[in-house]
Amino acid sequence: MATLADPVPGGRPGDVERATELAAELAGRGVHGIVLAYVDTAGVGRVKTVPTARLADAVAWGVGMSPVFDTFLADDSVVTTDVLGSPDGDLRLFPDLDRLVVLAAQPGWAWAPVDRITQEGERHPGCSRTFLRRTVAEAEGRSGLRFKAAIEIEWSIGLGSAPGGEFVPAVSGPAYGATRQVELSDYTSDLLAALAAQGVEVDQVHPEYAAGQFEVSVGALDPVAAADRSVLVRQTIRAMAGRHGLRVSFAPAVSATGVGNGGHLHLSCLRDGRNLHTGGDGRYGMTAEAESFVAGLLAHLPALTAVTAPSPASYLRLRPSQWAGVFTAWGRETREAALRVVTGTLGRRERDANLEVKPVDLAANPYLALGCAVAAGLDGIDSAAALPEEITGNPARFGAEEAAARGVRRLPTSLTQAVAEFRTDEVLRTALGPVLADAVTAVRLGEAAAVEGFDDARVAAAYRWVY
Structure with missing residues (x-):
């Protein structure tokens, strides 16, 4: 089951400790990097990756990515709304440890979906995974x-x-x-x-x-x-x-x-x-x-x-x-x-x-x-x-x-x-x-x-x- 609670800056109780133990276990299995995955509004899968040793930091503080991707098109050009599409700003990608898996077809890698929150620790209103979590x-x-x-x-x-x-x-x-x-x-x-x-x-x-x-x-x-x-x-x-x-x-x-x-x-x-x-x-x-x-x-x-x-x-x-x-x-x-x-x-x-x-x-x-x-x-x-x-x-x-x-x-x-x-x-x-x-x-x-x-x-x- 996916984690249904919103991520928070600094990590939810127990998350950092869990991620630290998990990173050590993954490293022992030869996993060198974690794919942080989400899907944009156009339906294109986007990723950032971090070394396995940085998993606990990603769980605590997220990984930066621009909100501009919310209005990317499939050809990577950008459209705008009144609040999206600007090169300004930053979001934090928080991996869901409950859904993290070692990728069997990509040796050396694990994978986890992310939720995106603002630098102020609030839900990003353009995050589709957060939208689905909230709806259910x-x-x-x-x-x-x-x-x-x-x-x-x-x-x-x-x-x-x-x-x-x-x-x-x-x-x-x-x-x-x-x-x-x-x-x-x-x-x-x-x-x-x-x-x-x-x-x-x-x-x-x-x-x-x-x-x-x-x-x-x-x-x-x-x-x-x-x-x-x-x-x-x-x-x-x-x-x-x-x-x-x-x-x-x-x-x-x-x-x-x-x-x-x-x-x-x-x-x-x-x-x-x-x-x-x-x-x-x-x-x-x-x-x-x-x-x-x-x-x-x-x-x-x-x-x-x-x-x-x-x-x-x-x-x-x-x-x-x-x-x-x-x-x-x-x-x-x-x-x-x-x-x-x-x-x-x-x-x-x-x-x-x-x-x-x-x-x-x-x-x-x-x-x-x-x-x-x-x-x-x-x-x-x-x-x-x-x-x-x-x-x-x-x-x-x-x-x-x-x-x-x-x-x-x-x-x-x-x-x-x-x-x-x-x-x-x-x-x-x-x-x-x-x-x-x-x-x-x-x-x-x-x-x-x-x-x-x-x-x-x-x-x-x-x-x-x-x-």
């Missing part, structure tokens, strides 16, 4: 709800020897094909070993639909730990690929056409340890609160897309009839619906029942995506929102009149449309707070402006190796 803690304090979450990871594996920025699939064979598993069995076997060594519970890893594409599904944790795990797993996938002469892309669209890489969110609500998505009187065993949680997410999906599909390349993936979930619809095990109700197999439903949010890709900052999804679902619970009619099959088959009658809307087809929806959604903006909400808007509009006039192939190329 407030939900538990106000209504007794807890959550479990997991993020699916799809990635495309290319040849490291491919010229320039080109993507050349490193594996042949059909979707889900045995050929792909055989051709990359050494890589995926080493990847599984590395993840196991890092304490990551893997449910499955398999070839996926698109050329050179694989997917890994991991076990559910509390939302903060789930977001941390998503960042860690991607770091491991990339590092292990490099050791095998491969290159990986987590971009929403590696190419201009075809199925892209998703990052579906899985969420379940719990009260007193009981899974509210099963054993109730509602549809498919959902409790009334679970149905309202789904309804809240459904209502906020168009605005949520600005957070869960934050790249211009995201909209090359969000196309009908590609299992990307591009309509405001829900259904049991319906892979074309944006919200897929997963009941689980009889005998395992208390463990497995959850909600899958499909219009999500790995350009999304996982802390922002999970925090906003939880906020949207909580809004549904708070208002006792009614869950509309279930949709089966492909919603793309509906004509305009039938779609309107069923309440089925096409999600935004561009990043600028998603931002327009986000700007009018007071629930999501209030949950994020004005500083972070304005950063989301500024960064998304900056990304859209950066590729204005690009054709689809150029958009895909611009983001292919970024995330």
Whole structure:
């Protein structure tokens, strides 16, 4: 479980002593440096590193980094808001010792996610990990709800020897094909070993639909730990690929056409340890609160897309009839619906029942995506929102009149449309707070402006190796 308390200058009680002992243990295991990791508003992983011997100092006083990264774009240019984007100021990165792990695919290194606070010891309002921690803690304090979450990871594996920025699939064979598993069995076997060594519970890893594409599904944790795990797993996938002469892309669209890489969110609500998505009187065993949680997410999906599909390349993936979930619809095990109700197999439903949010890709900052999804679902619970009619099959088959009658809307087809929806959604903006909400808007509009006039192939190329 991730530490849920805010860091403080000088360290929380016992932190420095613990870090001192941990540093000695790590040094004895041949660990020379610690990767301090966070994800910026654009969805790009950023890091600083410290020698292992400096871990206790980092836990006590943090490591400096400019707040300007809150408004970096994926191409490393900078946009501004009224309070962010200036070269002035400093923040402190505080590693979470509860989530520190030795990196099995990067000998000599350990890894830890960070929270960011100001030099005055206050929460940084642009810190997405702090936002998610605050959101889940407030939900538990106000209504007794807890959550479990997991993020699916799809990635495309290319040849490291491919010229320039080109993507050349490193594996042949059909979707889900045995050929792909055989051709990359050494890589995926080493990847599984590395993840196991890092304490990551893997449910499955398999070839996926698109050329050179694989997917890994991991076990559910509390939302903060789930977001941390998503960042860690991607770091491991990339590092292990490099050791095998491969290159990986987590971009929403590696190419201009075809199925892209998703990052579906899985969420379940719990009260007193009981899974509210099963054993109730509602549809498919959902409790009334679970149905309202789904309804809240459904209502906020168009605005949520600005957070869960934050790249211009995201909209090359969000196309009908590609299992990307591009309509405001829900259904049991319906892979074309944006919200897929997963009941689980009889005998395992208390463990497995959850909600899958499909219009999500790995350009999304996982802390922002999970925090906003939880906020949207909580809004549904708070208002006792009614869950509309279930949709089966492909919603793309509906004509305009039938779609309107069923309440089925096409999600935004561009990043600028998603931002327009986000700007009018007071629930999501209030949950994020004005500083972070304005950063989301500024960064998304900056990304859209950066590729204005690009054709689809150029958009895909611009983001292919970024995330």
